[in-house]
Amino acid sequence: MGPYILRRLLLVIPTLLGILLVNFTLTQFVPGGPVEQAIARAQGGGDVFGGFAGGSNDGGAQELGNEDLNTASDSNYVGARGLPPEFIEELKAEFGFDKPPVQRFLLMVWNYARFDFGESYFRSIGVIDLVKEKLPVSITLGLWSTLIAYLVSIPLGIRKAVRDGTPFDTWTSGAIIAAYAIPGFLFAILLLVLFAGGSYFQIFPLRGLTSDNFDELSALGKVADYFWHITLPVLAGTIGAFATLTLLTKNSFLDEIKKLYVMTARAKGLSERRVLYGHVFRNAMLIVIAGFPAVFIGVFFGGSLIIETIFSLDGLGRLGFEAAVARDYPIVFGTLYIFGLMGLLVGILSDLMYVLVDPRIDFERREG
Numbered sequence: 001m002g003p004y005i006l007r008r009l010l011l012v013i014p015t016l017l018g019i020l021l022v023n024f025t026l027t028q029f030v031p032g033g034p035v036e037q038a039i040a041r042a043q044g045g046g047d048v049f050g051g052f053a054g055g056s057n058d059g060g061a062q063e064l065g066n067e068d069l070n071t072a073s074d075s076n077y078v079g080a081r082g083l084p085p086e087f088i089e090e091l092k093a094e095f096g097f098d099k100p101p102v103q104r105f106l107l108m109v110w111n112y113a114r115f116d117f118g119e120s121y122f123r124s125i126g127v128i129d130l131v132k133e134k135l136p137v138s139i140t141l142g143l144w145s146t147l148i149a150y151l152v153s154i155p156l157g158i159r160k161a162v163r164d165g166t167p168f169d170t171w172t173s174g175a176i177i178a179a180y181a182i183p184g185f186l187f188a189i190l191l192l193v194l195f196a197g198g199s200y201f202q203i204f205p206l207r208g209l210t211s212d213n214f215d216e217l218s219a220l221g222k223v224a225d226y227f228w229h230i231t232l233p234v235l236a237g238t239i240g241a242f243a244t245l246t247l248l249t250k251n252s253f254l255d256e257i258k259k260l261y262v263m264t265a266r267a268k269g270l271s272e273r274r275v276l277y278g279h280v281f282r283n284a285m286l287i288v289i290a291g292f293p294a295v296f297i298g299v300f301f302g303g304s305l306i307i308e309t310i311f312s313l314d315g316l317g318r319l320g321f322e323a324a325v326a327r328d329y330p331i332v333f334g335t336l337y338i339f340g341l342m343g344l345l346v347g348i349l350s351d352l353m354y355v356l357v358d359p360r361i362d363f364e365r366r367e368g
Contacts, residue, residue, distance in 0.1 A: 005348060012344045017109065019340045020333065024105050027329065034095045034121050034327045035088070095121060108333065117334035122326060127334035130319060137209055137315030141307060144234045146295055149241035154288065156242075157249025158276070164254060173247075180243035185306040188236035192310065196232060204232050207312030233311045241295070245288065252284040289353065297346045 027033075092098045099107070111118065117127035156176075160169045195203045205211070211225050256262065257280060265275045305317035316335065323331035 005352075008348045008351070012341070015344055016337065016340055020109065020112070020337065021105070023333065023336060024101075024108070027327075027332075028101055030327075032327060033097070034329060035092055035097055037122070037327050038095075039088070112334075112337050117337070118330045120323075120331050121328045123328070127330050130331060131316065131335060131338065134314060134316045134319045137308065137313045138317065140209065140230055141233055141237050141313075141315065142297075144230060145237040145241065146292070148234065148238050149245055149295070150288075150292070153242055153245035154249050154285070157246045158253055158281075160246065160250040161253035161257065162276070164250075176243045176246050179239050182239060184236055184240055185310060187239050188232070188307055188310045191232045191236055205229050209313060233307055233313060236310070237307050245295070249284070249288055252287055253280060256280045256284045286354065292353065297343055 089098070096104055096107075115128075119126050120130060123130070156172065160172055163169050191204075192206065194200050196206045205228065209226070209229050210222075211217075211229070214222060214225055217225055253276075262275060262280060265279050266272075270278070305321050307313070308315045308317045319331065320335050322328075323335070
């Protein structure tokens with residue numbers, strides 16, 4: 001197992017390089033880069049993309065067309081914008097765009113290898129500090145949504161397998177498939193309308209992760225306030241995860257129940273409960289339990305932007321979206337590197353979970 005893990009760890013390096021290279025190359029062809037964003041703000045436009053729609057700035061700045069964006073350092077462009085060439089060159093040097101793309105990419109890779117992600121272009125704060133600031137919200141949504149999905153789906157899937165073909169199995173399947181078909185953002189809006197002061201009940205808060213007086217509350221009060229705030233966002237983020245896990249659990253149990261060792265255990269006079277949880281459970285849960293890290297990462301990253309926006313939560317989803325819109329490349333590439341590294345390491349962790357759950361699995365032999 002050791003050599004297999006070592007090979008997987010070594011593969012992380014070229015995979016990360018490939019991810020960074022592809023995204024870095026794409027950004028070279030995207031209009032409205034950091035320099036153009038800074039120029040638009042200096043001119044009072046606020047956002048370089050306002051020019052794409054053909055609008056004019058209140059401060060009397062001229063429209064910013066695509067041709068202007070592609071010639072940001074041209075003297076005609078500078079004269080038309082009313083900015084001195086020295087200012088443009090200072091901006092390019094500040095953002096590192098005075099160097100060739102290859103040199104900038106190699107420098108970024110060298111810094112990222114030392115976990116030096118630099119500072120945000122427009123927020124004057126380090127990327128690591130920003131990620132640490134937003135991380136609690138994303139961890140809250142990802143961790144609790146995953147735990148609730150497992151706590152509900154595993155018992156429900158086992159029950160459905162035991163009562164396969166009964167009315168209970170039929171109507172529960174219909175319910176979870178209907179829940180899976182509901183978009184998370186639509187369910188989130190429905191929860192707000194019903195339970196957060198929309199048109200019916202004012203039971204849960206409308207926004208935020210904690211109350212304004214959170215620091216003044218007792219320890220028990222802080223815990224209660226925390227769960228009070230996360231109830232609706234977690235429910236909205238969990239709704240789509242039940243179907244996959246429940247049906248996976250059910251099918252895994254059905255496959256194991258039909259095997260010969262189960263018939264032998266029953267023939268020996270073991271109780272149905274002992275057969276299910278003493279013999280079937282460990283084998284049937286192999287795929288479900290071992291996939292926990294991957295499911296968590298999926299919930300952690302997937303769909304968080306919309307949920308965070310609807311419930312006014314300041315997490316990594318909104319951070320990445322706002323950074324992409326503002327062309328804040330240190331945040332974009334820094335978070336991409338961190339999340340990519342986490343995803344690759346979680347893949348290795350999933351393999352270790354398989355071995356932990358079932359020691360009979362040998363990845364070395366399979367690769368050989």
